[in-house]
Every structure is written in structure tokens, then in C-alpha cells.
Amino acid sequence: MLLNRKSYLYQMIKSELTWIVGDDYVQSDDAEKLGHSIDYYWVPEVWHDRGQKLTGPDFIVHPKTAEEVSKILQVANTHKIPVTPWGGGAGSQGGALPIYGGIALDTKRMNKVLNIDPISMTVTAETGIIAQHLEWEVNKAGFSTMHFPASIACSTLGGFIAHRGTGVLSTKYGKIEDMITSMEVVTPTGDIINTLPVPRHASGPDLAQLFLGSEGTLGVVTKATMKIHPIPESRKFHAFLFSNMHDGLEAGAKIMTSRLNPSVIRLYDNPETAKLIKRVLGIDRVGSYLVFGFDGPEEVVDIQLEKACEICSEHGIEDLGTESGQVWWDNRYKFYYPPYMFQLPQAFGTLDTVADFSHIEAVYHAMHDAVKEQYPKAAYIGHFSHWYDWGCMLYARFIIEQPPQDPEEAVALYNRIWDAAIRAAISNGGVINEHHGVGLKLGRMMRDLYGPAFKVLEGIKKTLDPNNIMNPGKLGFSGY
Amino acid sequence: MNMDKHLKVIDACRFCFMCRHLAPLALVTGKETDTPRGRALIADQIRMNKENLKNQDYVQALYQADLSGACRTHCVSSYDEVGLVLELRKDIVDAGVQPQAVKDFAQQFINPSFTITGEGDVLYFNHPCIKVHAPEMKAAFDKLAPKHKTIEGNDCGTALQILGYQKQADEAAEKFVKAVKESGCKTLVVPQPAAFHFIKSKNLLPDVKVLNTAEFLLTLDIPKKSGTLWPIDSDFLKNYQKNNAPRELLEKLGYKLKEFGITHEESYTCGEGSMTMVFLYPENVSKLVERVREFAERYEAGTLVVASPYTKLALRTYAPELDVISVEEAAAR
Numbered sequence: 001m002l003l004n005r006k007s008y009l010y011q012m013i014k015s016e017l018t019w020i021v022g023d024d025y026v027q028s029d030d031a032e033k034l035g036h037s038i039d040y041y042w043v044p045e046v047w048h049d050r051g052q053k054l055t056g057p058d059f060i061v062h063p064k065t066a067e068e069v070s071k072i073l074q075v076a077n078t079h080k081i082p083v084t085p086w087g088g089g090a091g092s093q094g095g096a097l098p099i100y101g102g103i104a105l106d107t108k109r110m111n112k113v114l115n116i117d118p119i120s121m122t123v124t125a126e127t128g129i130i131a132q133h134l135e136w137e138v139n140k141a142g143f144s145t146m147h148f149p150a151s152i153a154c155s156t157l158g159g160f161i162a163h164r165g166t167g168v169l170s171t172k173y174g175k176i177e178d179m180i181t182s183m184e185v186v187t188p189t190g191d192i193i194n195t196l197p198v199p200r201h202a203s204g205p206d207l208a209q210l211f212l213g214s215e216g217t218l219g220v221v222t223k224a225t226m227k228i229h230p231i232p233e234s235r236k237f238h239a240f241l242f243s244n245m246h247d248g249l250e251a252g253a254k255i256m257t258s259r260l261n262p263s264v265i266r267l268y269d270n271p272e273t274a275k276l277i278k279r280v281l282g283i284d285r286v287g288s289y290l291v292f293g294f295d296g297p298e299e300v301v302d303i304q305l306e307k308a309c310e311i312c313s314e315h316g317i318e319d320l321g322t323e324s325g326q327v328w329w330d331n332r333y334k335f336y337y338p339p340y341m342f343q344l345p346q347a348f349g350t351l352d353t354v355a356d357f358s359h360i361e362a363v364y365h366a367m368h369d370a371v372k373e374q375y376p377k378a379a380y381i382g383h384f385s386h387w388y389d390w391g392c393m394l395y396a397r398f399i400i401e402q403p404p405q406d407p408e409e410a411v412a413l414y415n416r417i418w419d420a421a422i423r424a425a426i427s428n429g430g431v432i433n434e435h436h437g438v439g440l441k442l443g444r445m446m447r448d449l450y451g452p453a454f455k456v457l458e459g460i461k462k463t464l465d466p467n468n469i470m471n472p473g474k475l476g477f478s479g480y
Numbered sequence: 481m482n483m484d485k486h487l488k489v490i491d492a493c494r495f496c497f498m499c500r501h502l503a504p505l506a507l508v509t510g511k512e513t514d515t516p517r518g519r520a521l522i523a524d525q526i527r528m529n530k531e532n533l534k535n536q537d538y539v540q541a542l543y544q545a546d547l548s549g550a551c552r553t554h555c556v557s558s559y560d561e562v563g564l565v566l567e568l569r570k571d572i573v574d575a576g577v578q579p580q581a582v583k584d585f586a587q588q589f590i591n592p593s594f595t596i597t598g599e600g601d602v603l604y605f606n607h608p609c610i611k612v613h614a615p616e617m618k619a620a621f622d623k624l625a626p627k628h629k630t631i632e633g634n635d636c637g638t639a640l641q642i643l644g645y646q647k648q649a650d651e652a653a654e655k656f657v658k659a660v661k662e663s664g665c666k667t668l669v670v671p672q673p674a675a676f677h678f679i680k681s682k683n684l685l686p687d688v689k690v691l692n693t694a695e696f697l698l699t700l701d702i703p704k705k706s707g708t709l710w711p712i713d714s715d716f717l718k719n720y721q722k723n724n725a726p727r728e729l730l731e732k733l734g735y736k737l738k739e740f741g742i743t744h745e746e747s748y749t750c751g752e753g754s755m756t757m758v759f760l761y762p763e764n765v766s767k768l769v770e771r772v773r774e775f776a777e778r779y780e781a782g783t784l785v786v787a788s789p790y791t792k793l794a795l796r797t798y799a800p801e802l803d804v805i806s807v808e809e810a811a812a813r
Contacts, residue, residue: 024509024763025510027511029537029540030535030537030538031513031518031522031535031537031538031540031541032511032512032513032518032537032541034512034513034518034521034522034525035511035512035513035515035517035518035521036512038495038521040495040497045495048494048521048524049524051528051529060511062509062510062511088497088500089497089512090497090500106510106511106512108506108507108510109510111507128510130500130501132501133501133742136742136743137742139742140742140779151497153497153498153499153500153501153502153554154497154498154499154500154501155497333498333556334556336498337496337498337555337556337557338491338492338493338496338557338559339492339557340556341496343491343492343495344491344495
């Protein structure tokens, strides 16, 4: 879109938006545009760093209610302006970038907890609430969401819903799509709809699962009800060292297939153990560091912990004990703060994917080889951080210490590595992504992943969003 | 440029979102420019092209900053984004491109004079924020410690420094120090937390014992109290000075303290860290106060107790129905 700021059409649209949300909540100044032109995706970061011109929105609009969202979308349809929802803006896939200008629909004023139901153990909240605030408010009532992602401090509930996010205790408590029980959604044409009040039924297809992970392309989720849990009586962790990742993977898989119920298992490969576990946790060992944890009634925790320790003792070379597990829990977010997190001038990407236990190790090696083939000097590290009954998630990363100075060359190299690594994952039984989403970064691979089924998604998109106003160019859907 | 002292902060904060949940103003405006990341991005634009210092959109964003310091307290590496903004303001003033409202407001603090009255070994700084906006705080102090001298006349340079007027701030501080020395007192009580931090952090009076009000009252024998209070901590005491004296005093007095809001980490001071927001950007303060009012209602808070006259002024102005007292008043009850 990128309207001429001096044109009268620009002023007409700004007036319409102002009438909906008020003067204070429509911005078009340089400072606010800058803030909404960069998310946590490496490409706009390097674009900014190298002094390139960034693409920002024409307007930033902050609605307070679903009704205001509806009216904004109606204005956007009238003028055929793209609308890009923006929550915390902390996504790593470029999903919230207003790449065609238009309206950045910032949801953070919709940030209220509406109801805590202690009988059904659910909380209903507006989706612009930051996950940490939601957790604190639920804590005040004596419960927990058990949703502890690394971005808990900076991402909104809506952001997690949009990108199928997950937290460190997902192995027991599930990903966001397992936590949500119902949602209110404003469709691209401005209808305010609700999914069914419960997540399990035999009353047709599950609309909630359609909007979960739709990344703002099918509408704006404005309210959500999610499960809450009692604060566990006991929460314990334990760590082991394995001589190699393969042994650690076998142990982790055995814990899961034995149908123990850990809240978390996290296995770091040898390079990441050497690099990050040493730097962040101060545990200096050669091998693969594995930590697991259980929560619940103390006697249940103790029994499960004992069983898991027995499994790990079969292959582990060193029992690091409870203290080395607890230190991981206490510092679980520290990995993501500067200077512990990778940052420019480094080029880095999180190649997260998921596969069943039969394929996950092959996926790890295939991605490793693909990265090295594209750029031999790139470092490749990874950990396995969200475990299921049938498989686990791989959080692999590539790091290039000195990418090309020229931003176009740097981005071209970056995209080549992503392309090769993700295609290697797909061809070995993995998928594009496990919990960060697709966004702008990986949209080009959606057709490969889905095959002919992608037409089904495109058909849904065209039906719900006939003017293609909602977050165009993301999730593999057509641009504006 | 002054901002060059904090280039590492720009590198750390420009793409980091990890403290946005504690950016008080951003929580009520939803604006990215009201977060440390948003301001670090602006700083980076200025670093790359000095002409951007003249961009009034950027300048306004930097002057609207709440400066609560909650981000720095939360950050595992304590990156000083507050310090970055303060240095940028100096660069803005040096370039003469500060907003007209800032220029006008700063005038009242330039070239101050101070007078000393009363008798005693203790000197009480009757800061203009207290004298004009919260005289009941001084009245409560007088009741508890009637024998003291009082210094008054103006701010001691704090506001000027926060607004970026470094040279004028230093001159004001020099006059203040001279007046304190002439008083002969070896104990100075500073009830305005911003001024307390200014004097302490610059070590303006190495030969004088500088205390905030709560620290001083802890040395007195005050009768026990009862009842429940909901403290709202001062940004300057909690996040800048790591000083917990107000809570220690209230607990020593026998009050039961309940945590206000949803977390101890968040700032509920309504912009105290900026010292001037209530005068320069009242529309932002009204939004911050609304959040406090919402939490007070939702969690059925009773009497709020504040350590800062600024916060008392903000709450009294925009939420007069709330029951708000100062630490001094709680002690003098």
C-alpha cells in the first residue's frame, strides 16, 4: 500500500481509523513506524543494521475491543488496505512485519483477564495480554497456565495462538493448541465469531484448530479461553551427561515410550553443551547434557524421577544430579538475553522442526549436512526440547560469525542455508517448523510441505478473505 | 556524542524484547517506542546518521520515556537503557532540538537559590515537589522530628539532569551543596527519591550522611501501628538505589504489607522515573494511573502507601477516589 503521507486519501483513511479508536491510538510517526518494521527475524535486523530502508506500516492502530477490530477490518476492506496483526512483535519468522505497508493492527491494548473459572480450571483473556502478565494474574488466583516459553515476557497470548507456540513444560502440559479450549475471532470481513465452547466434540470439524497457527491470515483472534492448573506440590529436575547425542536421544525416547509423564526433557548435543551449557549454566563437561523434570504430588514425582534416572543410568556417563537440573530451570530464560543470545554481526537461525523417534536423528544429521554444504564455516548446534509420545522437536541452530557485509549477499546466503536445511528436514520426515511458525521466512516451502493439500488452505483463505487484506504474503499465501 | 558511552546498550537492546512486560508506559499505550527496544532502535538510527537527532518524532519518543529502571533491574546483564536515554537527551539539548515544552519547563530550575531555616543537627530538603504538591509529607515529618533545619528554594539539579541540561544541572548542584555545607548539618534527609538518587549517585556530599525519609525515620522511636497497606515502591529507591527502607520502616512500625498489582517487578509509580511526566505529558500519566486504579479495584486494595511525592501527585490528580498516603504520613498516624 504505502500511501503518500501528503495525499488526501491518506488523511481520509487516518480519520476513519481515528473515529474508531480515538486520536491517541492511531500513529503514523517515524518512531512508531520504526518499531513496527522490525521483529525478531534476522533479515529485518540486518537490513536495519546495514542502514537499508525498512518497510513499515502506513498506520499503527491500537484497538481496545473486538468491535473496534471489526470496524478497522471493514475500513481496510473498503479501501483494500493490507492489515498485519502485531502482538509483542517478538516472532522470529517475520510474521508480524507489515511488508506491504497498510495497517499494523497492534493488539496490546486488548490485554485484560476476563474470567478465571476455578471449577472448570480455565482462564478467559483478551489476546493482547503478554503471557507473563497472564501467568501473574492467574498466579494471584492460585493457579498457573503452565505456559513458560522463552518469550513469556515479550509475546502476547495472541502471538502464541497465531504461531502455535510452546513453552518449556510442553511435554506434560502441551503446546498452545492443546491449551486453548475456545476462541473469539474477528474474520477478515469483520464478522465476530466464536469457536465451539469446548475443544472435544463430534460436532463437525474443529474451527479452533483452523485459526490456531493461521498467523493472522484468516482473521484476528481477540479472546481465548485456556486451561489452567494447580500450582504443583512438588517440581524436581535431574540432569545426566551422555557421551554423545545418540545415547541421550535413546534415553529420552525411552522415558517417553515408557509412558512416564515428564513436564520437560531437554537434550543438548555435544557442541551446544560445550558452548551454551558451559557459558550460561557454568556446567563444563564434554558430552550431551540432558535435563528432565516432573511435577505434581511429591510421591508421584519421586517415583517417576527414580524411574527416569534408572533409564538414563543405562546409557549416561555421569549422573549430574538434581542440582544441575535445578540450575537449568532457574536459568531457563537466561539463554535468550543479551549477551548470551546470538546477535549481530552474527548470522543465526533456529531451524526448529519435529519428527517421530524413528526419524529425528536422521533429520538432525541431514540438516547439519545441508548447512555445512552451503557454508562450511557455519557452526551447527542443537537441542531436543519438546517431547511427545511419538517423537520430539529439534531446535537446531546455525551460526555464521562473519556473514557478508553486503546486506543483499548476507540475506541471499541466509536464505540459501534455510532453504537447504528445511528441505533436508522435510525429505527426512520433518516439517517446516514446530513452534515458531512460518511467517515470511518459510512461506515458500509450504507448497512443498503440503503438496496438493495446500490448495485446501488457499481455498479457505480466499473464502474468508476475498480481498486478501489479512497479513498478505505470509504462510505461503499470495502477496498483496 | 554523549550517547557514545552506551553503544553496547544499543547493540544489546535494539533487537531484544525481554523486558517489554515491565515497560510501564508501553503497557498502557501499546506503543513500541515506549519500550527499551523501541528507544534503542531510535538510538541506533541516530548512531548511524546524526541528522536523525533532529527528527522530532524521535525526540518526542525519547522525552516521553518513563525511565522506571524496571528493565535494568530485570535484565540478566543489567543493560542501562535508562542511561542511554539520559545521554541522548544531553545530545538533544546540546543540538538545541529539544521540544519547546521541555525548554519552557526547564527554565524554572536553572540558576536556583536556596534558603535555610530552623534549628537542629538534621537538615530536611523541602523539595519543590513536596512544598508545592505534597506539603502534608513535610507536615508529617515535622510531627515526627520537630527539631530540624529546612533547606528549600528549588530542585538541586535532578530535573535538569533528567531533561538533558547537564551544565545547568551541575551548576544547580553546586549551589545546593554550598548551601548544605553552610547549614553545618551532618545529616541531610531527602524525601524526594529522585533528588535522593541524584545526590547519592553523584556523591555530592561525601561528608554528610544523606538519608531518604524512611531511612531517617528508621532511626527514631516511633509508636507501633496496625492495619494493612499496599506499598507502591519508588522507581528511584527500588530500581536505581536498590533501597528497601520504606518497606522496612512500614514493617517495623507494625503494618501488614500486601503486594500491590500483579508483580513486585512492575513499576506502578505513574512515571516517577521521568520526574517530569506529570507536567510534560499528563495524558500519559492519566493512562498509567488508570492501570493502577484498575488493579486497585480488581484486587480490592485499601490504602496505598507511596514513597514519592510525584506518585502521590499523579494519583491524587487522576484518581482522587483512591486512598493514598505517603510513608511519612503512615509513620505519623
